[in-house]
Structure formats: structure tokens, C-alpha cells
Amino acid sequence: MxxxxxxxxxxxMAQWAAARPxxxxxxxxxxxxxxxxxxxxxxxxxxxYGRYGLGEGEFDVLATLRRAGxxxxxxxxxxxxxxxxxxxxxxxxxxRCVEQGWVTRRxxxxxxRGRVVALTxxxxxxxxxxxxxxxxxxxxxxxxxxxxxxxxxxxxxxxWGRALDA
Numbered sequence: 001m002x003x004x005x006x007x008x009x010x011x012x013m014a015q016w017a018a019a020r021p022x023x024x025x026x027x028x029x030x031x032x033x034x035x036x037x038x039x040x041x042x043x044x045x046x047x048x049y050g051r052y053g054l055g056e057g058e059f060d061v062l063a064t065l066r067r068a069g070x071x072x073x074x075x076x077x078x079x080x081x082x083x084x085x086x087x088x089x090x091x092x093x094x095x096r097c098v099e100q101g102w103v104t105r106r107x108x109x110x111x112x113r114g115r116v117v118a119l120t121x122x123x124x125x126x127x128x129x130x131x132x133x134x135x136x137x138x139x140x141x142x143x144x145x146x147x148x149x150x151x152x153x154x155x156x157x158x159x160w161g162r163a164l165d166a
Contacts, residue, residue, distance in 0.1 A: 073118035
């Protein structure tokens with residue numbers, strides 16, 4: 001039997017406890033909730049990007065170029081590594097940004113076979129405005145947690161991520 005006010009994951013865990021009392025389903029309390037929370041957070045983030053005519057991919061490309069610092073340019077390989085997507089995905093994202101005039105793609109000065117993707121003035125202005133709104137949104141989204149709770153959660157997630165990557 002579930003407790004009143006139990007969330008969706010808690011109800012699922014209670015069902016498994018009844019159906020399979022021989023198994024410890026407690027990891028679902030973390031993984032299931034993180035999965036649901038990630039999907040919900042993505043909805044909230046994408047809504048803000050959309051107000052600026054950006055999808056997740058375009059936002060990611062522009063933000064990565066902006067945080068790279070002047071002259072706000074990277075090779076496609078560097079973009080792929082810093083955005084953690086495949087080179088094919090980077091190509092599609094960059095193509096969309098080029099079409100909108102937010103970035104340019106040119107031959108590298110160092111290697112005629114290489115390319116460089118650079119933020120345009122319009123792209124920089126757009127990402128500066130969108131990132132300001134994005135950060136306000138993220139502050140809102142973590143607002144239910146106090147500063148100490150946010151820091152502890154960030155530390156725990158980093159620790160867990162490092163352990164999974166090892």
C-alpha cells in the first residue's frame with residue numbers, strides 16, 4: 001500500500017515491493033526520479049530557447065562558441081568534443097546556425113583541409129541575450145533548493161558521474 005502524497009516513482013516502487021519483495025528496487029528512487037526530472041527540466045529549458053528562435057542544438061553551438069572567448073571560434077572537432085555530440089550532429093547544428101547568420105564556417109588559416117566555425121556579431125548578441133534568460137530560468141528551476149542543498153546535490157552528481165566514467 002502506498003503512502004498518501006507518494007510521487008509516481010514511489011508508487012512504482014511500492015508496486016514492485018508487493019510484486020517482487022525478493023528484489024531491492026530502491027535504486028529506482030534515485031534513477032527513476034532523475035530520469036523524470038531530466039525530462040521535465042528539458043521541457044523548461046527548451047521553452048526558453050524557443051523564445052529566441054533556438055533549439056537545443058543551436059543554443060549549444062552558440063553557447064560553446066561564446067564561452068570559448070574571443071575570437072569565438074572553434075574547429076568542428078572541438079565543437080563536437082565540447083558539446084559531447086557526434087561530428088555529424090555538429091555539422092547539422094552548424095548548418096542551421098549558418099543559415100540563420102549566427103555563425104560562419106571558413107577554411108582554417110593553419111590547415112587548408114580544416115574548417116573553423118565562428119560566432120558572428122548577430123550570433124553573439126543572440127546568445128548573450130538567450131543565455132541571460134537561460135540563467136534566470138535555471139535559477140528559477142533550482143529555486144526550491146537552498147544554496148547549501150544545491151551545492152551538495154551538485155557535488156553528489158559530480159561524484160556519481162566521475163564514478164560512472166571511471
